Amino acid sequence: MANVIKLRKGLDVNLKGKASLDIMQTKVAGEYALVPDDFYGMKPKVVVKEGDSVKVGDALFVDKVHPEVKFVSPVSGKVSLVERGERRKVMSVRVEADGRQDAKTFDVKQAPLALLQESGLFGFFRMRPYDVVASPEDKPKAIFVSAFNSMPLAQDFEFVLKGQEQEWQAGLSLLAKIAKVQLGISARQTAAALTGAKDCNITIFDGPAPAGNVGVQINHVDPINKGEVVWTLGAEEVIFIGRLVLTGKVDFTRTIAVAGSEVKTPKYAKVLVGQPVASVLTGQIDSSKSLRIISGNPMVGVRIEQNGFVGAHATEVTVIPNGDDIYEMLGWIAPRCKEFSTSRSYFSWLRPKAEYTLDARIKGGERHMIMSGEYDRVFPMDIYAGYLVKAIIAGDIDRQEALGIYEVAPEDFALAEFVDSSKLELQRIVRQGLDILRKENA
Numbered sequence: 504m505a506n507v508i509k510l511r512k513g514l515d516v517n518l519k520g521k522a523s524l525d526i527m528q529t530k531v532a533g534e535y536a537l538v539p540d541d542f543y544g545m546k547p548k549v550v551v552k553e554g555d556s557v558k559v560g561d562a563l564f565v566d567k568v569h570p571e572v573k574f575v576s577p578v579s580g581k582v583s584l585v586e587r588g589e590r591r592k593v594m595s596v597r598v599e600a601d602g603r604q605d606a607k608t609f610d611v612k613q614a615p616l617a618l619l620q621e622s623g624l625f626g627f628f629r630m631r632p633y634d635v636v637a638s639p640e641d642k643p644k645a646i647f648v649s650a651f652n653s654m655p656l657a658q659d660f661e662f663v664l665k666g667q668e669q670e671w672q673a674g675l676s677l678l679a680k681i682a683k684v685q686l687g688i689s690a691r692q693t694a695a696a697l698t699g700a701k702d703c704n705i706t707i708f709d710g711p712a713p714a715g716n717v718g719v720q721i722n723h724v725d726p727i728n729k730g731e732v733v734w735t736l737g738a739e740e741v742i743f744i745g746r747l748v749l750t751g752k753v754d755f756t757r758t759i760a761v762a763g764s765e766v767k768t769p770k771y772a773k774v775l776v777g778q779p780v781a782s783v784l785t786g787q788i789d790s791s792k793s794l795r796i797i798s799g800n801p802m803v804g805v806r807i808e809q810n811g812f813v814g815a816h817a818t819e820v821t822v823i824p825n826g827d828d829i830y831e832m833l834g835w836i837a838p839r840c841k842e843f844s845t846s847r848s849y850f851s852w853l854r855p856k857a858e859y860t861l862d863a864r865i866k867g868g869e870r871h872m873i874m875s876g877e878y879d880r881v882f883p884m885d886i887y888a889g890y891l892v893k894a895i896i897a898g899d900i901d902r903q904e905a906l907g908i909y910e911v912a913p914e915d916f917a918l919a920e921f922v923d924s925s926k927l928e929l930q931r932i933v934r935q936g937l938d939i940l941r942k943e944n945a
Contacts, residue, residue, distance in 0.1 A: 505698070507690070508723050510710025512883035514845065514918050518655040518801065519858040520769050520821070522760035524662050527770040530785060535578050535777040536586075536595040537563050541815035542574060542626050544635025544941075547593045555582045560607035560622060560753045563596040569639055575623030577755040577775045579605040595812070606752040615680045619744070622753050627740045627815070631721060631733050633941045634912035643682045643734040645725055648675075650697055650738045651689040651708075653715035654800045654917070656762040658818040660738050661694050662771070663758040668696040670745030676702045677748055678741070682734070687720040710883065718915040722884040727910050737816060759813065761787065763801075763822035764860040765794050778813050780820055793825040795863045802917040803930070826862030845922045869926045878919040886910065888919055892929060895936035900943060903936060912937075 539547040546567040551557065557580065562573040578600040586594040609622050619625040620639060628637035628646075637643075650660050664671060678684045679702035688697045690709035698705070706724050708714045717735045727733060739757055746754045755776040761783050762769045772783045780796065788794060790809070797804035798814040801821055805814060813820060831837065839849040843859040851857060878888040886907040894902035913930035920929040 505688075505705040505707050506724075507707045507709060510708060510714050510719070510723075510883045512880060513653075513711035513713060514881045514922065515653070515711045516655045516802075516843065516861075516921070517856070517858050518764065518823075519860045520762050520764040520766055520823075521656060522658075522762040522769040522771055522819075524659070525770045526758070527761065527768070527772045527783070529772050529774065530782045532600070532779045532782040534583055534597050534599050534779065535576075535775060536597045536779075536812040537574060537576065537777050538595045538812065538815065539564065539574070539593050542636050543629075544633065545569075545572070545626070547574070549585055549593055549596060551582045551585075551596065553582050553585055556580070557582060557598060558605045558607045559755075560609065562623065563598070564593065566626075566636070571620050572625050572636070572639060573620060573623045574626045575753065577777050579603055606754075608751045609747065609753075611748055611751050615677050618677075618747070622747055624740070624744055624747060624753065627736060627743070629735045631718070631727055631735065631912070632909035633937050635937075635941070637734045641732045641734075643732050645683045645685050646678050646681065646734045646736060647685045647687070647717050647721055647724075648678075648703075648736050648738055648741055649687045649715055649717040649720055651687070651692060651715045652800070652818065653689070653712035654802045655712070656760065656819060656821050657715070657800050658758075658760040658771075660818075661692050661697070663739060664694055664696055664742075667742050667745075668694075670742045670749060671696055672701060672745065673748045674741035674743070674745035675700055677744055678736070679703065685720070685724055687715075687717070687724075689715065713881075713915065713918055714883070716912075716915055718910060718912050719883055722886070722910055726885075729904060729909060737818070739818060740816075757813075757818065759783075759817065760819040760821075762819055763797075765789070765792065765822040765824060774813055776813065776815050780807060780811050780813055781809055783813075783820055784809065784822070788822055793828045795823050795825045797821045797823070801861070802921065803914040824860070824862040826864035829862065829864070865926055867924075867926050870924075872925045872927065875924070877922050877924065878916075881918040881922055882915070884910070884915065888916065892916075892927070892932055895932055898939070900940060903940065908933075908936060908940060 547564040557576045566572040580601040583599040584597040630637040684703035686703040798817040882888040891906040916929040
């Protein structure tokens with residue numbers, strides 16, 4: 504029988520614009536882009552030139568440190584652009600799709616780790632500590648997979664899984680040949696492919712966001728000590744692996760949620776990694792408004808422009824108001840019966856099931872930290888979040904280690920950042936702390 508963990512700390516934010524369980528028709532895109540920044544922590548070396556023909560699964564760039572780790576094309580066609588920024592940083596490698604999806608065939612009988620590296624799927628693994636692309640030199644004590652996302656407007660993986668149960672199990676079985684697999688599922692999920700998954704240890708999590716964060720699950724199931732390594736992988740990326748095992752070819756098709764209060768008909772869409780975001784938003788948004796388009800969910804996603812691309816790890820594209828065109832008389836003094844508040848400052852707390860339209864405004868400037876315990880109310884990990892943030896700001900590495908920085912990732916602080924009355928960019932601060940610690944331990 505699966506272990507059940509009940510979480511009481513956290514916060515569910517009920518935002519307007521949830522995707523209905525329908526698949527929208529999308530326009531076929533011409534140009535796709537693989538963005539190195541989506542694979543945080545690796546140094547890209549481009550191995551193609553503009554004009555080269557590539558198949559699905561052909562390498563576009565590799566990791567300079569571990570050149571055996573490849574990052575491959577999601578489509579067949581010709582390399583149209585190697586986009587570079589300041590100091591020749593690789594911003595993206597773009598491929599003009601030919602529409603045929605000719606795919607490279609891989610030998611699925613080779614060692615699992617070698618297969619994942621050769622096919623480009625190893626780049627989707629992340630490691631704790633540091634929350635960066637995993638290193639093939641490490642031997643992880645476990646591979647953690649979270650089969651649900653509890654953030655607002657997040658994808659419903661149980662809906663995505665329908666019809667792909669065989670690929671899901673094949674992916675889990677391959678992972679089990681590398682290390683022990685820890686699968687986290689929600690108490691609300693009932694699909695047999697989840698509750699009866701084989702070759703893994705299943706833990707059921709019951710509680711508000713961020714219960715679906717893999718960092719929270721690691722903290723409660725098998726915490727990380729200094730010197731230990733665990734790998735993490737997205738649930739849909741397990742399906743990518745299963746497709747490879749069953750067919751010998753890679754297929755980066757995702758089913759993402761197109762959601763948010765500014766989307767006219769929020770639904771799901773089948774897209775490829777790196778597909779232009781315009782292919783799912785054309786006719787769905789009012790371009791005359793000031794909008795925030797996000798690759799991911801509103802709490803942890805990355806802001807992109809309308810001519811941007813779906814991120815490699817993104818399971819949602821969300822659109823919310825920017826808020827820079829809103830002017831309020833009286834400001835926070837007004838009753839605000841339709842505004843969300845975590846502190847019951849507005850009468851809206853009397854409507855617990857109401858949906859809210861939140862914009863991207865910070866509503867205040869950065870100020871001194873007050874140790875009020877507001878982080879701890881939404882941070883369901885055995886870590887003193889406020890003290891850890893202060894240790895990172897102070898640059899006290901010994902204190903950071905003692906307070907558990909090896910277990911966290913920026914996304915674990917998303918809700919703490921949302922409720923923070925000090926208006927600190929906690930995710931950015933934690934990212935900087937992890938980067939400094941990684942350099943110190945290199």
